[in-house]
Amino acid sequence: MAAETSCLEGHRLTHSFRQGESRTTVLHDVSLALWPGEMVLVMGPSGSGKSTLLALLSGLLQPEEGEVLIFGEELWRLRPAARKAFRQRHFGFIFQGYNLFPALTAREQLEIVLRWGEGVPAGEARTRADAILDLLGLGTKKTLRPAQLSGGEKQRVAIGRALVKRPTVCFADEPTSALDWKHGQHVVELLRAAATAEGATVFIVSHDARIIPYADRVFHLEDGYLDSHDLAASAGMGTP
Amino acid sequence: MSYSLTTIWHERKRFLPGIVAVAFSTLLILFQGGLLVGQFSLTSTPIDHTRADLWVGHPMNLSVDLGRPIPERWLCQVAVQPEVVQVETYVIGLIVVDRLDGRSELCTVIGSALGDNSLGAVRELTPELRGLLTEPGSVVADETELGRLGFERVGDVAEVLGKRVRLVGVVQGLKSLAAPYLFCSVQTARILFSGIEQDQTIFILGRCQDPANASAVVQRLRKEHYLSAFTSDGFSNQTRIHWMTATKAGLAAVWSAILGLLIGLVITSQTLYAATASAWREYAVLEALGIPTWRMGMTVLAQSFWIGTLGLAVAVPVSLGLGELLGLVNIKVLFPIWLIGPSAALTMITVLLSGLFAMRSLRLVQPAELLR
Numbered sequence: 001m002a003a004e005t006s007c008l009e010g011h012r013l014t015h016s017f018r019q020g021e022s023r024t025t026v027l028h029d030v031s032l033a034l035w036p037g038e039m040v041l042v043m044g045p046s047g048s049g050k051s052t053l054l055a056l057l058s059g060l061l062q063p064e065e066g067e068v069l070i071f072g073e074e075l076w077r078l079r080p081a082a083r084k085a086f087r088q089r090h091f092g093f094i095f096q097g098y099n100l101f102p103a104l105t106a107r108e109q110l111e112i113v114l115r116w117g118e119g120v121p122a123g124e125a126r127t128r129a130d131a132i133l134d135l136l137g138l139g140t141k142k143t144l145r146p147a148q149l150s151g152g153e154k155q156r157v158a159i160g161r162a163l164v165k166r167p168t169v170c171f172a173d174e175p176t177s178a179l180d181w182k183h184g185q186h187v188v189e190l191l192r193a194a195a196t197a198e199g200a201t202v203f204i205v206s207h208d209a210r211i212i213p214y215a216d217r218v219f220h221l222e223d224g225y226l227d228s229h230d231l232a233a234s235a236g237m238g239t240p
Numbered sequence: 241m242s243y244s245l246t247t248i249w250h251e252r253k254r255f256l257p258g259i260v261a262v263a264f265s266t267l268l269i270l271f272q273g274g275l276l277v278g279q280f281s282l283t284s285t286p287i288d289h290t291r292a293d294l295w296v297g298h299p300m301n302l303s304v305d306l307g308r309p310i311p312e313r314w315l316c317q318v319a320v321q322p323e324v325v326q327v328e329t330y331v332i333g334l335i336v337v338d339r340l341d342g343r344s345e346l347c348t349v350i351g352s353a354l355g356d357n358s359l360g361a362v363r364e365l366t367p368e369l370r371g372l373l374t375e376p377g378s379v380v381a382d383e384t385e386l387g388r389l390g391f392e393r394v395g396d397v398a399e400v401l402g403k404r405v406r407l408v409g410v411v412q413g414l415k416s417l418a419a420p421y422l423f424c425s426v427q428t429a430r431i432l433f434s435g436i437e438q439d440q441t442i443f444i445l446g447r448c449q450d451p452a453n454a455s456a457v458v459q460r461l462r463k464e465h466y467l468s469a470f471t472s473d474g475f476s477n478q479t480r481i482h483w484m485t486a487t488k489a490g491l492a493a494v495w496s497a498i499l500g501l502l503i504g505l506v507i508t509s510q511t512l513y514a515a516t517a518s519a520w521r522e523y524a525v526l527e528a529l530g531i532p533t534w535r536m537g538m539t540v541l542a543q544s545f546w547i548g549t550l551g552l553a554v555a556v557p558v559s560l561g562l563g564e565l566l567g568l569v570n571i572k573v574l575f576p577i578w579l580i581g582p583s584a585a586l587t588m589i590t591v592l593l594s595g596l597f598a599m600r601s602l603r604l605v606q607p608a609e610l611l612r
C-alpha cells in the first residue's frame with residue numbers, strides 16, 4: 001500500500017482476562033496498522049484472541065497496555081462520550097450473529113443508524129439505505145423482515161447496516177461463520193466491493209482460511225501473539 | 241415513534257400483558273370514578289331538575305339535603321336584586337317515614353311551589369301531579385323506590401310523626417343515593433319536617449332575567465348578607481363533593497385507583513424491561529455504532545407511550561360501554577370529561593414512568609459482549 005498515513009494503529013497491545021483467581025493474558029504485545037481503503041484479515045484458531053484484538057482496536061474494550069491511535073489521536077485518552085462519538089463517525093461493525101431487530105424491515109435496520117446516529121432526515125436516510133441495499137443485491141428485499149430473509153441475506157443487511165454511514169473503518173468478526181461457503185464467499189465479495197465503493201478500510205478477524213484471497217494483507221494470530229509476517233504478500237495472493 | 245409501534249405490533253404477544261395491565265388499571269379508575277360520579281350526582285337531582293338559577297340558604301349550609309332553617313323574610317333580600325325576576329321558598333329535610341308494616345325509612349322530603357312557573361318543582365312533576373300535590377299530606381315518589389317506602393300503589397299511605405302521608409303519583413328517574421325523595425308542596429313539607437317553624441324556610445330559590453347574571457348576584461348576596469348563596473351549578477357541585485368527601489367514598493376510590501396504577505406500573509415496566517433486555521444484542525450493535533443511548537431510551541419511552549395509548553383505546557370505550565349497560569338497569573354512571581381527561585393523563589404518566597424504569601435495562605448493553 002502506498003498510503004502515507006495509517007488510519008488506525010494498535011501499539012503494543014496487551015490484554016488479559018481474570019478467570020477465577022488467575023489472570024490469562026490473551027494478547028501479547030500486538031502492534032498493527034491499517035491503511036485507508038485496504039482489507040486486512042487476521043486469521044487464527046478459535047480462542048487465539050481475534051475478537052479481543054478487534055474489541056481493543058475498535059474502542060469497545062480498553063487495553064491493559066498499549067495504545068490505539070486513530071488518525072494519530074489516542075482513542076483511550078478521549079472521554080467516554082467523545083470516544084462514542086468517534087465510533088459513531090468512523091466505525092462500522094459486523095458481528096458474528098446478525099443481530100437485526102426482528103420487527104424492522106431491511107431498510108429500517110439501516111435507516112435507524114443514519115437517523116439516530118447522525119440525525120439524517122428521513123428522506124435522505126431512505127435514499128442512502130436503498131442505495132446500499134441495491135449494492136448488496138437486496139433491491140427486492142428492502143421491505144422484508146429478518147424472519148423472511150435467508151442467513152446470507154441477513155448477513156448482507158448487517159453489512160449494509162455497518163457501511164451505510166460510510167465509516168472510515170469497518171470491523172467484522174467472523175462474518176462468514178454462520179454461512180455455508182457459497183453464501184460466505186458471496187458475502188465477502190460484497191463486503192469487499194461495498195467497502196471499496198464506500199471507501200472504507202475493512203478489518204476482518206476469522207478462522208475461515210477461504211477469505212484469504214480477498215484480503216490485501218493477512219496476519220496470523222496464535223495464542224495471543226501476532227505474526228507480523230504478511231501471509232498475502234508471501235503467498236502472492238490478494239491485491240498488490 | 242413508528243418503529244416502536246411496529247415493534248409492538250410485531251411482538252404483540254410480548255407486549256400484550258403490558259397493554260392489558262394498562263387497560264385494566266385505567267378501566268378500574270375510570271369505571272369506579274364514573275360510578276362514583278354517577279351515584280353522587282343523585283344527591284343533587286333536586287337542584288339539577290329544577291329551573292332555579294339561585295339557591296340561597298343558611299350560612300352554614302353544606303349541601304342541598306342538609307339545609308338549615310332561615311327566616312322566610314330573607315326572600316326580600318333576594319327579590320330586591322335587580323337581575324332577579326322570581327323568588328320562592330323551598331323546604332327540604334330528612335324525615336323518618338313509618339311504614340304501615342311497622343318498619344321505618346329515612347327519606348328526603350322536598351316541598352316546593354307547584355305553579356306552572358315553579359322554580360323548585362322538579363320537571364318530572366306533571367301539571368296533573370302538581371295539582372294532586374296541593375292536597376296537604378300528599379306526596380310523589382320515584383317508582384323504583386316505592387318498595388323502600390312500603391308503598392305498593394298510588395293511594396297507599398304511611399305516617400310521619402303520627403301524621404298521615406298519601407302517595408298520589410309516581411315519577412321516573414328521580415332515584416336518590418340514600419334517602420328516597422318525597423316530592424310535595426311547601427305546606428306538606430312544613431307539616432312533615434319537624435325542624436322548621438311556620439315563618440321559616442330552608443332555601444330561597446331565585447330566577448334571573450338572564451341566567452348568565454346568576455353568579456354576579458351570588459357574589460353580591462355573599463358580600464352584603466350573612467347567608468350562603470350559590471348558582472344552581474355551583475350548588476350542585478358543592479352538594480356532590482360534600483357527599484363524596486363526607487362519606488369517604490371519594491377517598492376509597494382514590495386509594496384503589498392508586499393501587500390499580502401501581503399494579504399497572506409494575507406490569508408495564510416488567511413488560512418493557514423484558515422486551516428491551518431481549519433485544520440487548522440489537523441495542524448493543526447500535527451502541528457499538530455510536531448511536532446515543534438516549535436515542536435508544538427514546539424508543540423504550542415511545543413503546544411505553546404506545547402501550548399507554550393502546551391501553552386507553554381499550555379502556556375508555558369499555559368503560560363507556562359498561563356505563564351504558566349499567567344505565568339499562570337504572571344504575572347511574574357518568575363520565576364527565578374532567579374524569580376521563582385526568583384519568584387518561586394519569587395512565588399516560590404511569591406508563592411513561594414505567595418506560596423510564598425499563599430504560600435501566602439499556603445499561604446492561606455492552607457491545608464487547610457481542611464479540612465473545
Ligand SMILES: Nc1ncnc2c1ncn2[C@@H]1O[C@H](COP(=O)(O)OP(=O)(O)O)[C@@H](O)[C@H]1O
Nearest residue numbers: 017026045046047048049050051052053611612
Ligand atoms: N470477557 C472475557 N472474560 C474472560 N475471558 C475471556 C473474555 N473474552 C475472551 N476471553 C478469553 O480470551 C481468549 C480469547 O478470546 P477471543 O478473543 O474471543 O478469541 P477468538 O475470537 O480468537 O476465538 C479465550 O480463551 C477466551 O475464553
Ligand SMILES: [Mg+2]
Nearest residue numbers: 050051611612
Ligand atoms: Mg471470536
